[in-house]
Amino acid sequence: MCGIVGYVGPRQALPFLMTGLRRLEYRGYDSAGVAVQENGALEVLRAEGKLDNLASIVSHHPAPGHTGIGHTRWATHGRPSEQNAHPHVDCGGVTAVIHNGIIENFETLKAPLVASGHRFTSETDTEVAVHLLEEELAKGRTLEEAALAVLPRLEGAAALAFISARDPGKIVAARIASAGGVIVGFGNGENFIASDMPALLEHTRKVVFLEAGEVAAVTKDGARFFRIDGTPIEKTPQTVTWDAVAAAKSGYKHFMLKEISEQPRAINDTLLGRVERSSGRVIFDENVKLTDEQVRALPRITLVGCGTAGHAALVGKILIERLAGIPCDIDIPSEYRYRNPVVTKGQLLLAITQSGETADTLAAMEEARKRGARLLSLVNVMGSEASRVADDVIYLHTGPEIAVASTKAYTAMLVDLYLFAIYLAQRRGAIDAEGSRRLLAEAFHLPTLVDSVLREEPKIRALAYRYHTARNFLFLGRGVNYPTALEGALKLKELSYIHAEGTAAGEMKHGTNALIDEDLPVVAIALKDAVYKKMRSNMEEVRARAGVLIALANDDDDEITGKADDVIRIPRTDELLSPVLAVVPLQLLAYHIADRRGNDVDQPRNLAKAVTVE
Ligand code: AGP
Numbered sequence: 001m002c003g004i005v006g007y008v009g010p011r012q013a014l015p016f017l018m019t020g021l022r023r024l025e026y027r028g029y030d031s032a033g034v035a036v037q038e039n040g041a042l043e044v045l046r047a048e049g050k051l052d053n054l055a056s057i058v059s060h061h062p063a064p065g066h067t068g069i070g071h072t073r074w075a076t077h078g079r080p081s082e083q084n085a086h087p088h089v090d091c092g093g094v095t096a097v098i099h100n101g102i103i104e105n106f107e108t109l110k111a112p113l114v115a116s117g118h119r120f121t122s123e124t125d126t127e128v129a130v131h132l133l134e135e136e137l138a139k140g141r142t143l144e145e146a147a148l149a150v151l152p153r154l155e156g157a158a159a160l161a162f163i164s165a166r167d168p169g170k171i172v173a174a175r176i177a178s179a180g181g182v183i184v185g186f187g188n189g190e191n192f193i194a195s196d197m198p199a200l201l202e203h204t205r206k207v208v209f210l211e212a213g214e215v216a217a218v219t220k221d222g223a224r225f226f227r228i229d230g231t232p233i234e235k236t237p238q239t240v241t242w243d244a245v246a247a248a249k250s251g252y253k254h255f256m257l258k259e260i261s262e263q264p265r266a267i268n269d270t271l272l273g274r275v276e277r278s279s280g281r282v283i284f285d286e287n288v289k290l291t292d293e294q295v296r297a298l299p300r301i302t303l304v305g306c307g308t309a310g311h312a313a314l315v316g317k318i319l320i321e322r323l324a325g326i327p328c329d330i331d332i333p334s335e336y337r338y339r340n341p342v343v344t345k346g347q348l349l350l351a352i353t354q355s356g357e358t359a360d361t362l363a364a365m366e367e368a369r370k371r372g373a374r375l376l377s378l379v380n381v382m383g384s385e386a387s388r389v390a391d392d393v394i395y396l397h398t399g400p401e402i403a404v405a406s407t408k409a410y411t412a413m414l415v416d417l418y419l420f421a422i423y424l425a426q427r428r429g430a431i432d433a434e435g436s437r438r439l440l441a442e443a444f445h446l447p448t449l450v451d452s453v454l455r456e457e458p459k460i461r462a463l464a465y466r467y468h469t470a471r472n473f474l475f476l477g478r479g480v481n482y483p484t485a486l487e488g489a490l491k492l493k494e495l496s497y498i499h500a501e502g503t504a505a506g507e508m509k510h511g512t513n514a515l516i517d518e519d520l521p522v523v524a525i526a527l528k529d530a531v532y533k534k535m536r537s538n539m540e541e542v543r544a545r546a547g548v549l550i551a552l553a554n555d556d557d558d559e560i561t562g563k564a565d566d567v568i569r570i571p572r573t574d575e576l577l578s579p580v581l582a583v584v585p586l587q588l589l590a591y592h593i594a595d596r597r598g599n600d601v602d603q604p605r606n607l608a609k610a611v612t613v614e
Helices: 013-023 051-060 106-115 127-137 143-153 255-261 263-271 292-297 307-324 359-370 385-389 408-427 433-454 457-467 479-496 505-510 532-544 575-596
Strands: 003-008 031-038 041-048 067-073 095-101 158-164 171-175 183-186 191-194 206-209 214-219 222-227 301-304 328-331 348-353 374-379 392-395 472-477 499-504 521-525 548-554 566-570
Touching: 003 013, 003 095, 003 158, 003 171, 003 214, 013 031, 013 051, 013 067, 013 191, 031 051, 031 095, 031 158, 041 051, 041 095, 067 095, 067 158, 095 127, 106 127, 127 143, 127 158, 143 158, 143 171, 143 214, 143 222, 183 222, 191 214, 255 263, 255 575, 263 408, 263 433, 292 408, 301 307, 301 359, 307 328, 307 348, 307 408, 307 479, 307 575, 348 359, 359 374, 359 385, 374 385, 374 408, 408 433, 408 575, 433 575, 457 566, 457 575, 472 479, 472 505, 472 532, 479 499, 479 521, 479 575, 499 505, 505 532, 521 532, 521 575, 532 548, 548 575, 566 575
Parallel strands: 301 328, 301 348, 348 374, 374 392, 472 499, 472 521, 521 548, 548 566
Antiparallel strands: 003 067, 003 191, 031 041, 031 067, 095 158, 158 171, 171 214, 183 191, 183 206, 214 222
8 A cells, every 4th residue: 555754854865765765565556756945946857667767767866855754656547657646736736735645535625626716637536635725825824723624525545745935834634534654753853754763774764653633844854743623742662672673674585485494483483482481381571461361261252354364263253262261152253343243242353454454343343342342452563453452452463564465474473372362271271281291382383383384495486487377376275274275376376467266175065166276286285284184185186187287295205195296395293283384484475476477576466555445
């Protein structure tokens, strides 16, 4: 989704704006632009396509100025073009706006502006905001006064930032609704705004996160904060722990490959400090406020998450039901929010989200809250909306995930769900000390096991090169690895643009079998678990129809040798943890197929890292 950056201070704004936008490229975009303000004038530079196009314009025209805003656009209203790229300016060319989200009532607002002579130059919803601001500034108002007059009139989820030559040396930034974050960063005699931390990490870690309905007026000397109704508020800066190194590629060809490789360390960080040595009990920090009585009384848990996070939810249901015996259901947030869900008294809604900013997930949380559910979020990004609106928060602690395709956040989600299931089981007396010791010992062994899977990369790359021209792929799984099949298919689709389907293997005979022929590679997840024999039968069904079989098997499984065209081996672990190991080769397969096809691995077409619009 759209990225936002802003600078005000003694340095030239342009270098910060350009590097800041580079740090936000992972959010996904189709055009970009900057506006810089100095000496009563405003300059705007914009380009369709990649940031390099904008960088080339900037190199020939390095607009001077100490106050500026920059934007990467992910089109919603109006096709990707230079004309529709942000910033948009008013008729006088002195005030500029950038925006993330949708102004849902823009047509209603636009008509009277056009009638009174405002000239619109884009097809976007955003442009109305700057013309409305122009009217307010013409009344002699300051930039923040004008913004506070305009913002309540804009309907829909949105983050906006304005600068104006009429009120120089100031950025006004606003977060209107829950989706679309705005962070104010505090430097030494200079200050910043950004939609996401990676743009700020090289400059400061002292930040304020705007809540929905809050506005900031930022100058080089500091920031003043308001509610959208104009009431001044105090906000205390906090320090974020992520560092700039964690958000850099560190010699890897792509962020995705770096993040896949980081999984042993990320899983270790997720596990760290989560088990009390003396008692062997799973503990979470002060962000989980559930009491033991509340845990014992939990009647039900609904797990929600989009895309990859939704696949983690599917695994989470199995873990919690199996270990803690609490009935769980799963929902897709974009369905849950509109389908009048029934919420049981005292139940928990467990929202899983890497970014903590996914609009549908936030809306599902809001809906569940309205109906009386307690909210627990499993989230990576500290200070994100999902972490702030929830009653309880479990952080993934994996560090920034930059590639659009989620990898290390997914395995961290699985590990945290495993820990959470043991935590629930322990407090409900559903597991004895010996049982939990055994399960936890398996978890602590995971980093080493994932490391050994990563060492298979050369073989998986060779396999990827063999199959990179396939037009379709099928992934089969059962039980706790049915979600792994869905995740394998999603990774391949989003990165390689090859059509792929994940199926519960037992469902094949109800339709999917018709797809199988000698041109269809089928990845069968056939680990030595409770459904191994069933999976083997499904593999035979594929072979009988001349399908091309790639088996994902345990390294001590001799029976499978010769029963598939190719076999990828992974070590054995407890069945409930096997999705953590099984997904890693599928991440690598998707990565190498996409790279071999020459695709933009870190920023696949049409996708965004944090989906902050519906
Ligand atoms: C993952 O590879 C995808 N890019 C996508 O499905 C993602 O998991 C989804 O958009 C949810 O994001 P979140 O975890 O930040 O809420």
